[in-house]
Amino acid sequence: MPARRRNSTIPVSVQVDWRRVRRFVGRAAALAAAVPLTAGAAVMITDKVRGQRHPLNATFPTARPSTTEVDETRATVYTFGADLYEDMLAAIDGAQHTVFLESYIWKADETGERFKQAVADAAARGVDVYVIYDGFANLVVPPAFYVFPPQVRVLRFPAFRAGLLTLRIRNSGRDHRKILVVDDEIAFVGGYNIGALYATQWRDTHLRLEGPAAWELRNAFVDFWNRWRNPQLPVLQDVGAEHWQPSLRAARNAPSDLVFPIRGIYLDAIDRATSHIYITQAYFIPDRDILNGLLAAAARGVDVRVLVPERSNHSLADWLARGRYTKLLRGGVRIMLYQGAMVHAKTATIDGRWSTVGTANIDRLSLTGNYEINLEIVDPGLAAELEDVFRMDESNARELTYQEWQGRSRLNKIAERVLEPLEPLL
Template sequence: MSTLLEVVLWVLLIWSALIVVVTAVLMTVDARRKRRIQDDAVTFPRMPPLSEKIGDSTFTVYTYGRDLFAAMLAEIRGAEREIFLESYIWKGDAVGEEFKRAVIEAAERGVRVHVIFDSFANFVVKRSFKRFPAPVNVLRYPFFNPWILVLRLRKTGRDHRKILVVDGKVGFVGGYNIGADYASKWRDTHLRIEGPLTWELNNAFVDFWNLHRKRGTAELPDPGAVQWEPRVRAHRNAPIHLSFPIRNMYLDAIDRASSTIAITQAYFIPDGDILAALLRAARRGVDVRVLVPEVSNHVLADWLSRGLYSQLLRGGVKILLFQGAMVHAKTATIDGRWSTIGTANIDRLSLTGNYEINAEIVDEGIAALMDEIFANDSTAARELTLEEWTSRRWRARFSEAVLVPLRPLL
């Protein structure tokens, strides 16, 4: 028994060492690649904002950062009563400074301003930028979560959400963080809601603020919805409550698919249930397409995702590799009826880890917009074939196999 235990320990030790070595090599190669890339090399097809109405609310989809930031800043500068702004990353660059000035100026003219950002994600942002004058109410989601000490990983999630709500009348949600690179160098997707259905985002912000506010900080009022609209819901992951409805939303929608599934993801590392659901859909004749960056900003996520490509391709799922830019969108459309736009990636961190928010919309008009956007993005992507994938080098296969144990962590 002791000999067997020693063998197991040695295998674990060797495998751990291989993971460290492979990870270090991949990150070194990726760092060199990034240094070679010139800013003017970033290109991708762009589309203007697209709008549709659902009931008394107008939904607008943004796929270009400059358009989105202009719209967000216009709402902040026109605010009369209240601003709720939550961002995972808020860079201290020119774009970040413009947003900071806008919310400070709003507070100075009497608008109630509440701001939330994640301390870990903004660790490298200079401290002075993260300080706001007293009129601005700030919640810094803490850098360290004590649940990590007892290995309760599902309660240690980051605040990965991106929300803006102005006067309870206009709201924004999606994948865009705040920063200059996101304005023109990243391909992402954000949703604007104008009208009574903005309540979905307003309520999400209020609940998060009241749950995490410091002792002595005033609660935000929690008004009920003025309108019930079954076609639109904002699903929210709450790690502290071990509540992860976005994953169930995806599973339910994929199981219903009868003709098409179009998924766009920055980091695509589906768990066993979602992978199986996609493969079942492909087997029953659904045209399943997954669009991901050929090379993302997180090399380790790329390699963990590639470890699933063989199963996906053999199962009939089409993989489209986006070229020329980082695609960071977190969207999906099914059967020309169902769509989701939000902050959650299809990976462990987002679906069973972080605080996330995704709008679920059952509407043919919105789905048509999303299908149009997917088709436009596909013009900048190449389809990965099974023949190409099976002919990859042995070093790639080796690296994928070594990194498999990290998949549940990301």
């Protein structure tokens, strides 16, 4: 008997039209992406209108610059932009050998012009001047503003990088650093960009170093310059460090090289806390490990406080940050909402011993995407200074309670969920 042939034809009733499936999946994916993107755009437009009606221009408490000695280096804390800018400009005016200036944003306003003139004057008297600015952050600035005299060497960090189209954050992040180093002896770092708005209307924190620890910021500038310079720009000499100062070190994120120490210093310090943790952040969207670290600290009795703007200049960041509030408040972390003005500082102090001041926010973009720099300082004197600053800022903040947070509107709760997929962008 001949073998029976198996019918391999799929019955019509169960055949699958893969073209339709692909179209359906594609449309579903597009819809899934469109919903949070549309919601995000709506939130930003709404908050922009609200911001025009209620600008963040209220007065806020500040303190005069205060100085403490850290391991043979004088460290000065600034909480008001106008004070900082005067001392930065005075340092540039007094430069005899070198000026290294790096800024994420450099506005073409009166304050920006003062800095531009200062570096031009320094170059004219024979000082070697090197300038770095971020191309993307300054797209709204007229290109003519960045035309310097030929003696000023200028590195424009590319506005658009290869990872932007594929959303590969480590290959598309920005140069978010703010550094000034003069004559290898005086150095500044912190949250302040350059512009009139930041001089008087934003609460930020910057640190000035005078002494051997200035090398930390010089070295950071030199390494970045040599990494990103074009062939027309000279190589800067790496001089090495004559002094080792373990109590004051710079942590530098370099995403293209997969180097992210700032996140590490936060995690290590939070894990060590036994008394208190005071964090001030402009945009606070902690990842799972940092969130869990703060919750674990609170659970073992540490007084954990996070101070953030009640309304920042980036509304989407505010909404994404609120997605963490339920866990934080329920876990005993206290949230302080800064009132009436933008607080842009990126600082923390723990147990009266450990502190950090720098450029990195606690969010995905800063900790794994942008070039950032934070100083890590283990010193009770500087910790005391920053605790005083934190208490000053608390005097202009209100505490968000768990009961108040639970009573927010259902619409707000829905918006937080809808916007959550946009978190990788920040």
